[in-house]
Amino acid sequence: MEIAELRSCKLIVGSGLTAGLAANLLCDVHELSLSFLPFAKFSSMPEILPRRAFFDALELSRAEEAAVISKVSTSAREVVWNDGNVSAQRSLESTDDFFIYDKGLLASWLLDRAIQRGVHAIKSHAQSSTIQEECKNFDAVLDCRGAGAVAKDPGYTIRQETLSSTYCTYAIIKRPKSMSNDHLVFWSVLNEYGLQRTFFAMPCGTELTSVGGSYCEGDQLDITALLDMMCSLGYPLTPSDVKLTANVAPHRFSCSHSHPKIIPLGDAARSTCPLTEYGVMSALSQLLQLRGDNGLLPSVIRRPASSQIDPHIPVELFL
Incomplete structure (x- = not known):
């Protein structure tokens, strides 16, 4: 759905990175409310993204960027990879090329920034299995609840694209x-x-x-x-x-909702393969297009080629 087809009063539903990114990227062009779980749980495992493409999309100054990196850094300090008889160790601090972060801390920062920029925050005590009722009060609902919630929502049609690679x-x-x-x-x-x-x-x-x-x-x-x-x-x-x-087993699938006002975003729209793609960058590209801008280049969304079968390894740091 093109941005021109959307009306101005929209609800974002979700507590994670896609919801936070949607609130920050769309708040200048739409009147937004964000319904989120204040005590949402996140994995504390460090995650990695291409640094320039991520922060350029958010249009932060270099000073703001440095402050964010410091604020959302992970508590894990090192990664050790023993590959056969070869052992290598790397720091888990962000580099010039890659942004390494704690998912929960980044989600919290995005939420706080969106509220500061005028997004109306709605604290939810429980996440409903369906969001169709919200369409009565908003011109569009941006569903950022993720793959798990979508699987339980009877309004969604889920199409499996490929089997898991890992x-x-x-x-x-x-x-x-x-x-x-x-x-x-x-x-x-x-x-x-x-x-x-x-x-x-x-x-x-x-x-x-x-x-x-x-x-x-x-x-x-x-x-x-x-x-x-x-x-x-x-x-x-x-x-x-x-x-x-x-x-x-992270199978790849795509989803669509039967209600025309509900727009799935991020993992709610399409799951990504964690071995080959940055899920956050895929969601970011989708949001840029929703705003009316060009999406990210495929080369920015793809992870570096590797024969490794474990998506948890930050192989980017070992190349």
Whole structure:
């Protein structure tokens, strides 16, 4: 839908980066309200984006940019990647080329900035599974709730585009003293059939760590095998240490809503492959086009080419 077709009074629904970016990029051309969860939870895992393209789209001064980078920096300080017999270590500070950030802190900064610029904030105590009722009060609803909420909304049609290129089994554990609280550590290995696996240990909060393994189609990894592997890497874990387990397969899909006033944005519109694309940059490009500007170049949205199967590794820092 072109920006010219949209009317002026719009509601943004969501608490994450896409909602915050929408509020900041569109507030100069529309009257906006933003409905968000004040205590939304975010992964504390560091994330990475191409720095110039991101901040140029927000039209920040270099002084503002530097202040934001400092304010939303991640608590993790280093990343270590053990690839076969080769080990390399990198700082998790932003570089001239890449912006490294804490997702929750950046979302909070975007929200605060949008409010300062005149966006009306509406604190929501619960996120409804459907937003169609909101269309009665607004000319358009910009749905930034993400893929999980869209999957539960009966108004959406979901079309799967491709199967996942990467699979992950992980567990949240109480961090043992032998594990670092500010280092991300990865181990890339081959299983007995010659298939690549990458295991990881990533702090998430003050007392917990996420341990897991990424693997390709045709391979399998259960929690028992994961804990055995962590033990062989020097971290003896038992099932009693595990607080939560999950399996993830990020399939690519696109979504559309039956109501003409509801416009899905970001992951609510189209999921991206975390191995090959920056999801935030894809959403940013969509928002620029919604505003009437040119979208981002495909080269800015694509992650650097890599044979790695684990999307958590900031491979950009090792090239």
